[in-house]
Amino acid sequence: MALPDPRASRAVLIGVHDYRQLDPLPGVQLGARRLAKLLRDPQVWGLPRHNVTLLHAQASAHEVLEAVRNAGETATDTLIVYFAGHGLRDRGGEQLYLALADADEEHLEIGTLAYPTLRRVITGAGRHASHHITVLDCCYSGLAVSMGGDVPVVDRPSLARLLDEQEEEEEEEDGTGKEGDYGSCVLTSAARTERSFTPRGRYPDFTGELIHVLEHGISEAGPTLSIDDIWRRVRLRLQRRDLALPQQFGHNAAARRPWVHNRAHHAPRPEPTTKPAAPPAATRSVTPSATPSVTPAALSAAERPSQAPASSGTPDLRRPESPGQAESREATQPTAGRGNPKQPASTTAWPRPDRSSSNASPRPMLRRRTFVMVGAVITALGGMSAGILATRDKSNGDEDPTDIGGPEFTGQKPTSPQPTPTPTPNTRSAPEVQALDALTGHPDKVSSVAFSPDGKLLATSSSDTLRLWHVGTRKQFGKPLTDPTGVISSLAFSPDGKLLASSSFGQVVQLWDVNTRTQGKPLTGYAEAVLSVAFSPDGKLLAASDARGDASASAYAASLWDVATRKQLGKPLIGHTVPVWSVAFSPDGKLLATGSNDETVLLWDVTTHNQQGKPLTGHTGSVSSVAFSPDGKLLATGSWDGTARLWDVTTHKQLGKPLTGHTGSVSSVAFSPDGKLLATGSKDQTVLLWDVTSHRRLGKPVTGHTGSVLSVTFSPDGKLLATGSADRTVRLWQLK
Known part of the structure; x- marks a missing residue:
């Protein structure tokens, strides 16, 4: 028809x-x-x-x-x-x-x-x-x-x-x-x-x-x-x-x-002369590493x-x-x-x-x-005002046949119970986590948190305002700064700590002078929201994820800017089919990682603006956060599918199994400065800590927030963990 x-x-x-x-x-x-x-x-x-x-x-x-x-x-x-x-x-x-x-x-x-x-x-x-x-x-x-x-x-x-009768229409x-x-x-x-x-x-x-x-x-x-x-x-x-x-x-x-x-x-291919017998509907064979036939x-x-x-x-x-x-x-x-x-x-x-x-x-x-x-x-x-609902689903199979993940929220195929792995000699002991003071006063959800490079300041964003806090005293540094263009989505300090970048749904990136607390010339030209920002390790470049579709195709991009001149460098990095939620530079500044709602991660050559290798695939939900390890060898990703994953940057292959344990979407991932720990924040209101070497979870979930954990970050010395939440608070946690 x-x-x-x-x-x-x-x-x-x-x-x-x-x-x-x-x-x-x-x-x-x-x-x-x-x-x-x-x-x-x-x-x-x-x-x-x-x-x-x-x-x-x-x-x-x-x-x-x-x-x-x-x-x-x-x-x-x-x-x-x-x-x-x-x-x-x-x-x-x-x-x-x-x-x-x-x-x-x-x-x-x-x-x-x-x-x-x-x-x-x-x-x-x-x-x-x-x-x-x-x-x-x-x-x-x-x-x-x-x-x-x-x-x-x-x-x-x-x-x-509606009555599940076999009535022929x-x-x-x-x-x-x-x-x-x-x-x-x-x-x-x-x-x-x-x-x-x-x-x-x-x-x-x-x-x-x-x-x-x-x-x-x-x-x-x-x-x-x-x-x-x-x-x-x-x-x-x-x-x-x-x-x-x-x-x-x-x-x-x-x-x-x-x-x-x-x-x-x-278009269907010509059918073979002899058709193989179709397996029973209740039987389904799945290869964990590939999409099922x-x-x-x-x-x-x-x-x-x-x-x-x-x-x-x-x-x-x-x-x-x-x-x-x-x-x-x-x-x-x-x-x-x-x-x-x-x-x-x-x-x-x-x-x-x-x-x-x-x-x-x-x-x-x-x-x-x-x-x-x-x-x-x-x-x-009988003439009463009652709505007739759509067809009742009586299927006993709820898996998505186009998806390797099963019905579990984490996206993992249900399997028989697995024995608890025996700890290896490389497995570190769980750090002791002590809750410090909560930073309050935010008007809405805290969307992003970022430590200054010297660890003395903490920047937080909520709605259209950003705040600076003295980490030692837990006191707010000056009055809140307001972005006149709209709700702030992401924050990032420059490596020298002199600038603070904020992206917003107002289609601009603001650059703030930390010492004078004044707003510099913004980066403009976006048609839609800017969702994430990151400085290059040398502080000369700024990457921003763009919710703008290319005029000639259904494509979304990240863009690179010269911080000194405030000018965009070359063409946008176009490769995703839907908005890019997160960007991160590698420690040597040669690569940029972009995570997208299309469930993939792309790696880009910063110099040539060319995509490097094939997309990193495996997540069954939007990729909400990406982060490189301090040595640049690993990439961590968090996703709506409730998992975090570790990838080899050179081979583009996933390392081990997904890190499962959250009961909600993973909204943020962060490596500790020594690269030994990975923190994941989730909408289940908890933070989990992971041993990067063994992929084992360390200790109990970090609890205390009463709303989704939207952002996590380690202090430069690795002794503190900051978390921003939908409960309108920021919490500091001491790691011993």
Whole structure:
């Protein structure tokens, strides 16, 4: 079946990242821009530029509704409306408000757009469009389905799918069934009682995974992807990261209609005369060091695009829930314990606190969920305002066949229990870690910490301010410095300690004179956020990671600057397909490492600006942090997949197994000055110390923070460890 006609379709994208009274969400702007670019990409869909409306962050409710109305009145095929930003709800928890720039959570009538109002404009102005697709990435977005306008007509095939019956749908020649000529679909980033999150310097969780699937496709799928195909893959990837699970609500067959091209699809090769026997679906052989070979028989039902799930008699404890299961869980389980109770319940936070999963027995839960789902269907048939959820996933295999990692959050394939390794003579004893004073007073999450080269000062960044602290006295040095361009993402001292560089979401790099505490000439020219900065060992160069896409391709870069002249040197180092989160120079200044959301690390020759060797691959999540060992022989990487890894810089090969132990994403890695220790900070609110030689964890987790640990760094003498956290504090730890 052909894709929706781009010429007869329209898209309106609203990404609100800059709020006057609520927390800023810089990643929302990046996500909305990237989605707009992908929708215009002929390899994805190919909407004409004038058919895509990307509203500015300060748009009023009137401007939003007017843009949706104009798009709806001209769309005759598909109308897409996307919103990302803060989501608010009334005191009764029954109504969803989309927060615009002037939103006030104490007075919901001010600066917001009530979802029913938006829905009425979509269905009214877009009455000539055969399909409506609404995507909501905000807190409590699941409320949208219970507020009217999204109640589907329950056709027999949909009812059969909900009840897991083997009902054959009537099909037209295009294979979509009679209900495929019109319909609507709503995708939400979370259930009605759950919050959505935007990690520091990154796309919102849900939008980021949606972008990933559109950019990279699904290798085992056909030439096109439906909303349902995309939703299943996005949901699976979010479940592995222990994040809020997206919901899907469909009217007729809108979700199963082909929507975009599958970038991962390759034309099938001619089949051999004799076909080898396909292995049973429950049997899957995986080589730990390589991506598994995938056959259709080996794919889980959750991953078979546009097909009804295969049934299984034995429930799997780890399998992804369907929207119906998630909603019934919301209705039957108390909300206490979900998310971080110390986090405000009405706002979207940067790093999302970790969430414990239910340990309830699966079989009784399945019966209860099935009962709730059937009840919902019966209620809808009786004329009540109940939303029909997407197909319940009854697969007993939740692995992603394109990914060597299994369902565990750490990305490691489940195996039989391994014996505890016997300590080798090279294994050092665990250092004694003593907590010192916490540095408080930050207005928001502490995004970055950095020691001066002499170890006397500590720089910290939070929101749009940076602070300098006397390490010895733990007292703040002068007043906070404010970056007028926006939220600060990263800090770095120059080797002589005279300059402090800060990158920001305001598309500039600031250079501060440490002695005079004055701002010098900034490095400008960026189209989007600057996410990371690093000085070369001689202090002559500055590297900055760039969230700017190359105008001629879907590529992202790092750039090199001459510190003395404030001029960019040569062309950007372009090689990643998505934003670069972290940069680091080798100790000799000859190499630059870049870690990206595309799950790879690239090494660059600083002189020639050429990529050195092949990408370092193996992580199954975004690479959030990179660091060279003091001798330059090793590279450490931290990732959203919950692991850290060590690499041989010369051979580009991973050394040993991944360093596992965190229960959340690894946000920062740092070597001790002697190169013997590696510290890793995580969203699980802990820091782990590792013996670099043996790859063994040393001692117990370092605890004390009540929020995600976003940044870690050693003092130059190796006696102190500084950690910055989402709990708005910096802690100093003494190592003995």
